[in-house]
Amino acid sequence: MKIIVTGAAGFIGSNIVKALNERGEDRIIAVDNLTRADKFKNLVDCEIDDYLDKTQFVERFTKGAFGKVRAVFHEGACSDTMETDGRYMMDNNFCFSRAVLDACQAQRAQFLYASSAAIYGGSTRFVESREVEAPLNVYGYSKFLFDQVIRRRLPTAESQIAGFRYFNVYGQRETHKGRMASVAFHNFNQFRAEGRVKLFGEYDGYRPGEQTRDFVSVEDVVKVNLFFFEHPEKTGIFNLGSGRAQPFNDIATSVINALRAMEGKPALTLGEQVKEGLINYIPFPDALRGRYQCFTQADLTKLRAAGYDAPFLTVQEGVDRYVRWLAQ
Numbered sequence: 001m002k003i004i005v006t007g008a009a010g011f012i013g014s015n016i017v018k019a020l021n022e023r024g025e026d027r028i029i030a031v032d033n034l035t036r037a038d039k040f041k042n043l044v045d046c047e048i049d050d051y052l053d054k055t056q057f058v059e060r061f062t063k064g065a066f067g068k069v070r071a072v073f074h075e076g077a078c079s080d081t082m083e084t085d086g087r088y089m090m091d092n093n094f095c096f097s098r099a100v101l102d103a104c105q106a107q108r109a110q111f112l113y114a115s116s117a118a119i120y121g122g123s124t125r126f127v128e129s130r131e132v133e134a135p136l137n138v139y140g141y142s143k144f145l146f147d148q149v150i151r152r153r154l155p156t157a158e159s160q161i162a163g164f165r166y167f168n169v170y171g172q173r174e175t176h177k178g179r180m181a182s183v184a185f186h187n188f189n190q191f192r193a194e195g196r197v198k199l200f201g202e203y204d205g206y207r208p209g210e211q212t213r214d215f216v217s218v219e220d221v222v223k224v225n226l227f228f229f230e231h232p233e234k235t236g237i238f239n240l241g242s243g244r245a246q247p248f249n250d251i252a253t254s255v256i257n258a259l260r261a262m263e264g265k266p267a268l269t270l271g272e273q274v275k276e277g278l279i280n281y282i283p284f285p286d287a288l289r290g291r292y293q294c295f296t297q298a299d300l301t302k303l304r305a306a307g308y309d310a311p312f313l314t315v316q317e318g319v320d321r322y323v324r325w326l327a328q
Contacts, residue, residue: 001068002049004109006031006057006100007076011174012114012166012221014042016073018173019222021047029066031057031076042173058099064107071110071160071229074100079139080180081118086138093142098149101161105153110160110232112225116143117167117214117241117296126214127299128165128237136291147237160232164224167241167298170251171218171318172325183248184215184319187255188326196280197252203284204294209249209270211294214241217318220310227308234306241298242312250315252279258323 003020007013008030017028026047033054034040052060054076060066078092097113104111117126118140125132130151135141150163170182177185187197199209206212224240249270256278257267273279313321 001070002027002029002066003070004029004031004061004066004072006054006072006074007114008032008048008051009034009039009042010075011042011171011177012169012218013073013075014039014046014173015171015218015222016075016225017043017046017048019226023226033076036176039176042176054096058096058103061100061103062106069104069107069109071112071232072100072104073225073229074111074113077114077143079116079177081137081139083139089138089142090145093139094146097146101149101153104161105158108159110162110229112160112162112228113146113164115147115163115165115237116140117165117239117298119144119147119165120293120296122293124295125299126239126241126297128239128302150237154235157235160228161235162228163237164221164240165237165298166221167214167216167239167296169216169218169221171221171322173218182215183251184255184322185326187252188259188323191256191259191278196278197256198280198282199248199252200284201281203289203292206294208281209252209279210247211292212245212247212296213293214243214245214296214298215251215315215318216240216242216298217313217322219318219321220312223310224303224308227310228306231307236302236306238303238306239298239300240303241296241300242314243298243300244312244314245295245297246315249279251319254316254319255323258320259327261320262324262327 009032028048030048030051121134121136123132135144170184174181201208
């Protein structure tokens with residue numbers, strides 16, 4: 001049976017393809033939009049059975065052109081939280097996703113899809129419950145609206161539906177994302193280029209660099225996806241973060257210390273890095289005031305109840321591994 005991965009040349013999609021290969025799966029149909037051609041590099045070391053542009057995919061899938069499909073990992077989406085074209089966003093993230101869902105249900109294929117923590121907006125609670133969901137941008141709204149469709153569909157679903165609300169994911173194969181790449185990626189490149197990392201200063205009661213997010217390694221994101229792939233009886237919408245909020249300072253210090261270790265230099269504390277000018281704080285941008293999440297932390301109660309009990313990498317562990325990969 002075949003497996004389909006949408007957004008296959010993207011960040012999380014390509015990591016899923018690679019992980020499937022490592023489990024002996026190579027009858028994979030990769031679906032993407034390679035208008036940004038440099039994404040192809042994410043698939044160079046992967047084995048796939050076929051490639052389709054997203055504009056051709058849904059119609060062919062609906063008609064059963066691929067034969068028996070076991071599962072669809074639906075990672076394809078516009079993930080630019082600054083995108084203001086609502087029509088484009090809804091077409092990509094809502095309408096396309098709904099068509100893929102309908103085709104999966106008709107063919108009784110597993111449907112594992114990317115949702116987003118952006119659904120929570122400015123909330124201070126991060127639990128999979130309608131009353132705390134208040135997206136701040138059209139990206140978050142597109143994901144929110146699709147999750148509402150899923151909630152209505154789950155009671156009568158013909159096959160597995162599992163959605164994952166990704167928090168701040170970082171890791172291998174995100175280079176093509178440009179400004180939307182993770183903080184770890186940007187800290188790495190900035191330190192390499194300038195010998196320092198710049199972080200936001202004090203804002204909304206948070207000290208410089210202490211705005212706090214749930215940073216989760218793409219390695220863990222893939223492991224959760226594959227856990228549900230192996231357990232098609234498990235359905236629902238689940239937070240996918242580390243369950244551990246850590247400040248941006250932790251990302252910066254981890255990046256710097258990983259690079260220092262590769263040069264045979266000792267690790268430095270945050271205070272030492274600031275004192276030596278390796279971390280600089282800049283005024284918080286006016287353009288982000290009132291539109292910025294200063295705190296996120298996934299409530300993993302539902303994920304753990306579904307049986308996923310593996311530990312998640314800390315920022316220090318995951319960033320160190322990521323930096324060593326980037327430096328290759």
